[in-house]
Amino acid sequence: MAETQTYAEAMKLTDDTVNDAIRILATSQGNVDEIEHAVETGGLTSFTWDYELSRPPLVKLYEKAKSSQWNGTTDLDWSIEVDQLKLAQENAATNLRAQMMREYASKDKTCPLYGWTDSDFDKLSIEFQNWLLSQFLHGEQGALVCTAKIVEQVPWIDAKYYGATQVMDEARHVEVFARYLDSKLSGHYPINVHLEALLDEIIRDSRWDMTYLGMQIMVEGLALAAFGFMHMMTSEPLLKKLLRYVMSDEARHVAFGVLSLKEVYDDMSAAELRERQEFAYEAAVRMRDRFLMQEVWERLGVGAKEMVTWQLQQSNSDDEFTPFLFSKIVPNLKKLGLLDTEDPWLRDRFTEMGAIEFENFVDTGDEYEALDEVAKDRAAS
Numbered sequence: 522m523a524e525t526q527t528y529a530e531a532m533k534l535t536d537d538t539v540n541d542a543i544r545i546l547a548t549s550q551g552n553v554d555e556i557e558h559a560v561e562t563g564g565l566t567s568f569t570w571d572y573e574l575s576r577p578p579l580v581k582l583y584e585k586a587k588s589s590q591w592n593g594t595t596d597l598d599w600s601i602e603v604d605q606l607k608l609a610q611e612n613a614a615t616n617l618r619a620q621m622m623r624e625y626a627s628k629d630k631t632c633p634l635y636g637w638t639d640s641d642f643d644k645l646s647i648e649f650q651n652w653l654l655s656q657f658l659h660g661e662q663g664a665l666v667c668t669a670k671i672v673e674q675v676p677w678i679d680a681k682y683y684g685a686t687q688v689m690d691e692a693r694h695v696e697v698f699a700r701y702l703d704s705k706l707s708g709h710y711p712i713n714v715h716l717e718a719l720l721d722e723i724i725r726d727s728r729w730d731m732t733y734l735g736m737q738i739m740v741e742g743l744a745l746a747a748f749g750f751m752h753m754m755t756s757e758p759l760l761k762k763l764l765r766y767v768m769s770d771e772a773r774h775v776a777f778g779v780l781s782l783k784e785v786y787d788d789m790s791a792a793e794l795r796e797r798q799e800f801a802y803e804a805a806v807r808m809r810d811r812f813l814m815q816e817v818w819e820r821l822g823v824g825a826k827e828m829v830t831w832q833l834q835q836s837n838s839d840d841e842f843t844p845f846l847f848s849k850i851v852p853n854l855k856k857l858g859l860l861d862t863e864d865p866w867l868r869d870r871f872t873e874m875g876a877i878e879f880e881n882f883v884d885t886g887d888e889y890e891a892l893d894e895v896a897k898d899r900a901a902s
């Protein structure tokens with residue numbers, strides 16, 4: 522990044538830079554030893570003196586949230602011993618991107634991993650797991666902070682009630698991911714620069730619906746898909762139960778976004794909706810960039826630039842992993858009316874990303890009750 526260029530300029534997305542490894546790598550990790558990261562919060566804090574509960578779907582969600590609270594200390598069995606290599610190998614064996622890398626490493630000399638051995642891939646799988654869980658952890662803290670902001674700023678009492686339960690849920694998620702990383706895995710990663718930029722943007726925006734869109738729909742929608750993927754792949758009982766319970770909460774959180782924003786967007790002008798579409802698209806690109814995991818390649822001593830470039834090249838053909846990350850986001854954006862405004866701009870962007878095929882999947886506003894694993898366990902015991 523040139524010295525005169527601001528961080529925002531270096532990260533700017535244009536049609537020319539969206540798939541440009543130079544843009545993606547044009548940011549340093551900042552100060553990786555930083556303990557505190559302070560960001561100015563945009564917008565006003567709202568009180569309301571109207572205590573009438575006038576939004577039945579949010580009231581129902583709030584009741585569900587109160588009855589489905591769980592305790593990470595007592596509901597999870599932390600005495601379970603985890604064999605990280607076994608866990609990492611098992612995940613890699615079913616991870617579409619890992620499989621693709623292995624395949625190319627065995628046959629394609631242009632792949633930067635050409636010639637890698639099983640032991641090299643084991644190291645990658647372990648680092649990937651440390652990295653992924655670390656990013657889940659940082660993302661959970663992002664959700665904790667953003668939801669607290671929503672509680673302050675949303676003017677509806679029923680949304681403040683529900684948001685307060687989500688703040689508790691997110692504290693629990695930060696707690697259990699931190700504990701799993703510390704006691705069961707073998708290393709931490711600092712927050713990925715693209716995830717950090719996205720969280721900063723969401724917090725800085727003064728419009729409360731943007732916090733909802735950025736966090737509840739985009740970041741949490743991606744988390745729901747990614748947790749679901751990992752839950753499906755793993756047989757490690759502690760992680761599996763942890764993810765089942767976290768996902769029960771996350772489905773409510775995404776539903777909170779869908780049910781709230783539907784009301785807001787129904788009254789918006791085309792110009793206002795276009796701003797929301799652009800915000801959603803930029804968030805999607807930042808999250809895609811994050812999954813190029815540049816810091817893992819740096820730590821393993823593989824050229825980050827080569828690997829980021831190589832992964833971007835595969836994205837139009839063999840990459841089935843990235844579109845899957847948007848499998849929860851696309852149907853929710855459709856339900857909110859953001860996919861199909863008069864101008865098909867956002868639809869075209871998700872078509873380019875290979876994720877439009879998910880548009881008719883069930884949206885989370887309808888799906889969340891079916892995902893309440895905590896209630897299912899309680900009914901069975």
Ligand SMILES: [Fe+2]
Pocket residue numbers: 661664690691694771
């Ligand atoms: Fe969470």
Ligand SMILES: [Fe+2]
Pocket residue numbers: 664691741770771774
């Ligand atoms: Fe959440």
